[in-house]
Amino acid sequence: MSTTLYERLGGTEGITNIANDLVDIHLANPAIAPRYSNSDPVKVKNGAATFFIAGTGGPNVYEGQDMLATHKGMNISAHEFMAVLDDALEALEKNNIGQREQEEVLFIFYSMRSDIVLV
Ligand code: HEM
Incomplete structure (x- = not known):
């Protein structure tokens, strides 16, 4: 059985941590x-987190534009x-996300x- 990318990134909590780190790195x-x-x-972090929660198979919480x-x-x-993209990889590494993800x-x-x- 396959799990969604959302789940493999740690769900809402894990993705929120990644998004917060990503914006800080930016x-x-x-x-x-x-x-x-x-x-x-705070708004940029919320936009990044909700966009990625929705886009990886989590709840549809993103309210921004395309x-x-x-x-x-x-x-x-x-x-x-x-x-x-470089910053994204750094944020994923920091949160111990595996290479496949x-x-x-x-x-x-x-x-x-x-x-x-x-x-
Ligand atoms: C795959 C790459 C990217 C993704 C997935 C992405 C995603 C997003 C998202 C989700 C938002 C928030 C929209 C909202 O909340 O309404 C946003 C806003 C923004 N993005 Fe990007 N973005 C990317 C690349 C970039 C790049 C390369 C730049 C320029 C360096 C950039 C600059 C901005 C700016 C300035 C905002 C507005 C922030 C604000 O609302 O104050 N983005 N982006």
Whole structure:
């Protein structure tokens, strides 16, 4: 029997921890931190956590817009996109997520590239 990625990432609690770490890592990453200079970290963490809870097979708790609408007009570069993927891997490592799950998360994020980069 297969378990959802949501369950393998530790459910709502595990994903919330990963999302909180991810946003903290973003805010310390000079490649992308300026993008969040006008953001409320609590709201960004909540948006990241709920998006990923919903997208990995957990409860449908995300209330934000889709990725194209969210990032449209930001003119995000491929370099910034890579920086976000690097930060995601760091957050997953920090939370002791296994390689298989890291690969799945990376693939999900990568598949959203065309809705985020230079849109
Ligand atoms: C696969 C990669 C990415 C995913 C899955 C993602 C996901 C999200 C989500 C879920 C939100 C919150 C939407 C909401 O709550 O309404 C968001 C907002 C945002 N994202 Fe991304 N994002 C990605 C890449 C990027 C990149 C590369 C940048 C630029 C460095 C970026 C910059 C932002 C900014 C500035 C916001 C608005 C924050 C705010 O509301 O104050 N994102 N993103």
